[in-house]
Amino acid sequence: MAAKLSFRKRRHAEEPKVTLVSLVDFFTCLIFFLLALQDMGAGAVVSKDIELPLSISKAEIKADTVVAITPTSILVEGFNVGDVVEESQRQELLIPGLQAILEKIKARASAWQQAGAIKDWEGRMIIQSDKNAKFEIIKRVMFTAGQSGFSVMSLAVTRKGVE
Amino acid sequence: MAVMKLRKGSERKFDVELPVEAYIAVASKLVTYLVLGAVWMQLVQIEVTLPSSGGGGGGGDAGLSLTLLVSEKQIDIAATGGSLPPIQNLPNGDYDLNALSETLKKIREKFADHREIVLAIQSTVVYDRIVGLMDECIKNNFDAISFAPYTPPDAAAPPK
Numbered sequence: 001m002a003a004k005l006s007f008r009k010r011r012h013a014e015e016p017k018v019t020l021v022s023l024v025d026f027f028t029c030l031i032f033f034l035l036a037l038q039d040m041g042a043g044a045v046v047s048k049d050i051e052l053p054l055s056i057s058k059a060e061i062k063a064d065t066v067v068a069i070t071p072t073s074i075l076v077e078g079f080n081v082g083d084v085v086e087e088s089q090r091q092e093l094l095i096p097g098l099q100a101i102l103e104k105i106k107a108r109a110s111a112w113q114q115a116g117a118i119k120d121w122e123g124r125m126i127i128q129s130d131k132n133a134k135f136e137i138i139k140r141v142m143f144t145a146g147q148s149g150f151s152v153m154s155l156a157v158t159r160k161g162v163e
Numbered sequence: 164m165a166v167m168k169l170r171k172g173s174e175r176k177f178d179v180e181l182p183v184e185a186y187i188a189v190a191s192k193l194v195t196y197l198v199l200g201a202v203w204m205q206l207v208q209i210e211v212t213l214p215s216s217g218g219g220g221g222g223g224d225a226g227l228s229l230t231l232l233v234s235e236k237q238i239d240i241a242a243t244g245g246s247l248p249p250i251q252n253l254p255n256g257d258y259d260l261n262a263l264s265e266t267l268k269k270i271r272e273k274f275a276d277h278r279e280i281v282l283a284i285q286s287t288v289v290y291d292r293i294v295g296l297m298d299e300c301i302k303n304n305f306d307a308i309s310f311a312p313y314t315p316p317d318a319a320a321p322p323k
Contacts, residue, residue, distance in 0.1 A: 031197070053295075056301060060207065134290070135293060142211075156206055
């Protein structure tokens with residue numbers, strides 16, 4: 001009896017081991033998946049203030065210079081470069097704040113191109129505009145981009161049936 | 164033999180447990196952050212070309228120059244040599260996209276290779292409505308879309 005008791009005691013004294021290796025594998029895969037998801041186009045940088053319109057387009061978005069038009073402001077890579085109401089009422093089409101930052105981006109891209117870091121710079125731009133924005137401001141943004149050397153433009157939209 | 168013995172004796176036993184708890188703690192926080200920041204919708208793009216200074220004329224085929232003159236109230240379809248009857252808005256104020264699609268389909272039948280279309284848009288038209296029109300153009304294979312500003316005759320400022 002005594003022998004039996006001591007045997008039980010020894011068995012319960014063993015520390016349980018949790019196998020964490022599979023959990024580590026799972027987390028690693030999940031992190032890579034989520035990072036890849038974030039890197040898919042300009043998806044990660046849609047401002048919370050912007051509600052994109054729905055479209056049937058299937059053309060995949062290409063990561064590029066992003067100009068966002070929220071209900072109140074114009075943003076380039078997250079930086080405010082102009083007020084929507086103010087710019088819509090300006091007599092000339094050009095938006096000075098937007099032009100200044102786009103020219104800086106173009107100059108930086110040209111420097112990279114000269115250094116051989118990028119092969120050819122197309123001057124691509126993606127406009128993420130709120131669905132309630134008026135053509136007045138979109139027209140001005142496009143005009144300014146064209147004047148600043150960004151000639152290939154795309155409009156970011158949400159694919160119908162996926163949202 | 165002696166060497167072998169020595170080797171056997173000097174063998175190290177690696178029974179070390181890696182401290183994975185720290186990694187799991189970091190990974191779980193990172194996963195939470197990424198999940199919260201993820202955008203669960205598929206973004207696509209519509210490529211457009213720059214607005215031209217005048218209304219129309221952006222098409223590649225000089226023989227057609229198909230232009231949609233988009234105002235708040237109606238859509239006019241113009242091309243080289245004439246125009247079609249305007250497509251009036253629906254009673255609820257929306258554009259009659261079905262009528263537009265039918266018209267574009269008829270044009271497509273006559274000009275099978277033509278892809279260019281100019282959307283000449285009034286400044287006050289909302290972006291969501293423009294995308295709706297662009298969708299109809301894409302559906303009918305007019306996918307080389309360019310924009311132009313447009314001022315309808317009734318909205319033009321009176322001469323001073």
